[in-house]
Amino acid sequence: MDDARPATVSRSLFGDFVARSRAAGRLVVQPRMGFGEPQVMRDGLTAVKAARATTIGTVTLDSYTRVGDLDAARKALDEGADINGYPIVTHGLATNRKLVEDLLAPDFPIQVRHGSARPQDIIAASLRAGLDATEGGPVSYCLPYGRISLRDSVRNWEESCALMTAARAHGAEPHVETFGGCMLGQLCPPSMLVAISLLEGLFFHRHGVRSISLSYAQQTHADQDRGAIRALRRLARQFLPDADWHVVVYTYMGVYPRTGAGARLLLEQSVDIAVRTGAERLIVKTAAEAHRIATVEENIQALETAAAADRRVRATGPLPADSDDLTDTDGDDFTDDPDAQEILDEATSVITAVLALSEDPGAALTAAFAHGLLDVPYCLHADNMGRTRSYIDRDGRLRWSRTGSLPFRAAGRTTDATDMTAADLLGALSRVQRSFDRAADLGVPPGHVQLIN
Amino acid sequence: MTSHSALDIVVSGTESDSHTWNLVYLQLLLEGWGHRVENLGPCVAGRDIVERYAYRAPDLIVLSSVNGHGESDGLRAVAALRASRELAGTPVVIGGKLGTHGTADLARGENSPGAVARRLREAGFTAVFLEPVDLGAFEEFVGSVVPRHGRAARQALQTTPA
Numbered sequence: 001m002d003d004a005r006p007a008t009v010s011r012s013l014f015g016d017f018v019a020r021s022r023a024a025g026r027l028v029v030q031p032r033m034g035f036g037e038p039q040v041m042r043d044g045l046t047a048v049k050a051a052r053a054t055t056i057g058t059v060t061l062d063s064y065t066r067v068g069d070l071d072a073a074r075k076a077l078d079e080g081a082d083i084n085g086y087p088i089v090t091h092g093l094a095t096n097r098k099l100v101e102d103l104l105a106p107d108f109p110i111q112v113r114h115g116s117a118r119p120q121d122i123i124a125a126s127l128r129a130g131l132d133a134t135e136g137g138p139v140s141y142c143l144p145y146g147r148i149s150l151r152d153s154v155r156n157w158e159e160s161c162a163l164m165t166a167a168r169a170h171g172a173e174p175h176v177e178t179f180g181g182c183m184l185g186q187l188c189p190p191s192m193l194v195a196i197s198l199l200e201g202l203f204f205h206r207h208g209v210r211s212i213s214l215s216y217a218q219q220t221h222a223d224q225d226r227g228a229i230r231a232l233r234r235l236a237r238q239f240l241p242d243a244d245w246h247v248v249v250y251t252y253m254g255v256y257p258r259t260g261a262g263a264r265l266l267l268e269q270s271v272d273i274a275v276r277t278g279a280e281r282l283i284v285k286t287a288a289e290a291h292r293i294a295t296v297e298e299n300i301q302a303l304e305t306a307a308a309a310d311r312r313v314r315a316t317g318p319l320p321a322d323s324d325d326l327t328d329t330d331g332d333d334f335t336d337d338p339d340a341q342e343i344l345d346e347a348t349s350v351i352t353a354v355l356a357l358s359e360d361p362g363a364a365l366t367a368a369f370a371h372g373l374l375d376v377p378y379c380l381h382a383d384n385m386g387r388t389r390s391y392i393d394r395d396g397r398l399r400w401s402r403t404g405s406l407p408f409r410a411a412g413r414t415t416d417a418t419d420m421t422a423a424d425l426l427g428a429l430s431r432v433q434r435s436f437d438r439a440a441d442l443g444v445p446p447g448h449v450q451l452i453n
Numbered sequence: 454m455t456s457h458s459a460l461d462i463v464v465s466g467t468e469s470d471s472h473t474w475n476l477v478y479l480q481l482l483l484e485g486w487g488h489r490v491e492n493l494g495p496c497v498a499g500r501d502i503v504e505r506y507a508y509r510a511p512d513l514i515v516l517s518s519v520n521g522h523g524e525s526d527g528l529r530a531v532a533a534l535r536a537s538r539e540l541a542g543t544p545v546v547i548g549g550k551l552g553t554h555g556t557a558d559l560a561r562g563e564n565s566p567g568a569v570a571r572r573l574r575e576a577g578f579t580a581v582f583l584e585p586v587d588l589g590a591f592e593e594f595v596g597s598v599v600p601r602h603g604r605a606a607r608q609a610l611q612t613t614p615a
């Protein structure tokens with residue numbers, strides 16, 4: 001399939017590396033790593049490249065740069081203060097080039113992760129340093145991240161896509177990963193994550209990006225997560241037939257286990273989910289997640305743990321999902337998989353309703369939030385309608401308790417529409433944490449951990 | 454003026470911090486204790502709070518930050534609040550994960566929780582609640598805050614000659 005492409009179309013370094021790793025039967029693993037000091041950041045990238053795992057490097061940016069407060073970033077650097085990421089705009093071209101010199105290569109792509117709804121100068125600074133792989137989206141880098149309006153975020157991301165595609169003139173081939181599979185990190189039901197991730201992928205594609213990854217963040221129940229990823233792949237085949245796409249799974253993005261063993265078990269469970277659904281790439285979490293910014297060593301440990309888990313899962317025999325993409329035809333129901341079917345049905349309703357609003361994907365997304373066709377539970381952003389709610393069911397699945405104006409009904413299920421107290425909320429937010437800390441103690445193997453109450 | 458009277462409380466994130474579950478949690482917690490809460494959401498600068506609340510005089514301002522920039526964001530916020538004539542006397546607290554070093558092994562010397570809390574109090578915070586947060590202490594603190602009407606009455610008593 002790839003060979004049929006005209007030779008003149010350059011391939012994304014990032015997308016290519018992932019495709020080659022997939023063909024070799026290896027999960028690509030990647031950290032969420034970012035440090036303010038260029039030397040520390042470079043040492044981190046060097047260690048990631050050398051790790052015993054199939055890795056891609058990450059430069060995660062600091063919060064000042066994310067919100068565009070470059071004065072604060074400058075001041076923090078001048079004072080040698082600790083910041084939570086790498087301020088790429090403030091460091092400037094010479095430092096950024098040195099950061100990745102002799103590291104960035106076809107066998108070691110590097111991605112910039114930033115969480116900004118106004119990313120133009122971040123994208124420009126990245127491209128100048130030769131970094132043409134990034135992450136985000138007009139919705140997923142807006143609603144969970146601050147006060148910029150959705151309308152402005154859409155325009156900013158359109159401009160960012162234009163910057164990226166223009167960089168082709170200088171030999172770049174941009175890759176963009178949607179962050180839509182992780183709205184607020186926790187308590188957003190899988191069908192909404194799948195729908196937003198896909199819609200953001202479509203947005204990027206319409207704006208000229210050809211190499212795209214679609215994200216999905218591990219939630220509360222392994223079967224439900226596997227179903228979500230199957231549904232996402234089905235939708236990607238249907239809606240992005242001529243893009244170079246892959247699926248990236250995020251190890252749990254909510255309140256993380258406190259113990260080292262619990263943290264590792266949750267990471268290994270995410271590997272199991274990813275590998276068994278044919279996902280190509282995984283972004284890991286470290287044992288320090290619940291507590292503080294992880295050190296380089298803790299990141300390497302997490303990457304190597306994930307790589308070892310990948311080998312173990314593959315050693316158990318052929319993976320059912322390996323053949324999934326070939327045998328799966330768009331018309332079929334997932335008769336063997338009620339989780340996948342339910343998520344596919346809900347996500348399809350949402351995607352179809354949103355795309356009917358406008359030819360222009362950005363305008364469609366903005367209108368969809370205004371009408372509540374997209375509505376993220378517990379999101380405080382002014383452009384989110386806020387009429388939906390979710391809960392974790394007794395069996396550990398994440399469900400809707402109120403669907404507001406979403407274009408489907410969560411029918412036939414017990415809905416728990418009572419208002420949450422602070423203790424209820426904390427209980428729901430920390431259920432994964434408690435369950436995995438406990439399961440690690442009991443020796444439950446990854447892939448089989450169920451939530452306790 | 455009893456410790457049980459309902460307070461008007463502003464809950465807010467700090468300038469560079471986008472986390473919101475902490476804010477939703479604090480709102481529910483304070484409402485559960487019987488207070489009225491306005492939740493400003495994430496990424497709010499001290500000057501924005503001054504602009505919005507100078508003439509509405511809340512009884513208590515609660516800042517929360519977990520992204521690791523809490524100390525520097527907090528110092529900037531409290532400077533703006535203390536510089537405003539109207540809010541200079543309003544109790545302001547901050548809590549959460551305020552640095553990037555956690556509270557155990559890596560948090561030593563000037564990064565230790567004690568040192569961070571002291572700098573924030575010296576800069577004008579009425580109280581600081583670092584993770585792991587002692588909820589009992591927070592509840593006690595909130596219970597000790599005197600509502601604005603009570604404050605006004607007390608000031609009037611103090612300044613009116615007998």
Ligand code: B12
Pocket residue numbers: 032034060061062063064066067084085115144145182184185186253254255256257288289290291292293294426429469470471472473474475478479515516517518519520521522546547548549550551552553554555582584586591
């Ligand atoms: C969910 C999450 C996210 C979501 C947030 C979505 C949203 N809109 O809220 C997403 C994925 C978007 C995200 C983004 C980022 N995150 Co984040 N995130 C988390 C995570 C996993 C859970 C936080 C959570 O929801 N907690 C639930 C709430 C209810 O509890 P809490 O926030 O911990 O607060 C408790 C106490 O601290 C206390 N409390 C808090 N404030 C106050 C105030 C007062 C007065 C009192 C009394 C008590 C109190 O009450 C709560 C209950 O006990 C944590 C790690 C973890 N804990 O597992 C990281 C974490 C907080 N994130 C972190 C970081 C750094 C970021 C980013 C900067 C990205 C990056 N560089 O890695 C960006 C933020 C960008 C920005 N501009 O700020 C770091 C902070 C590091 C540090 N402080 O040392 C953490 C600890 C992860 C890590 N180890 O690196 N994040």
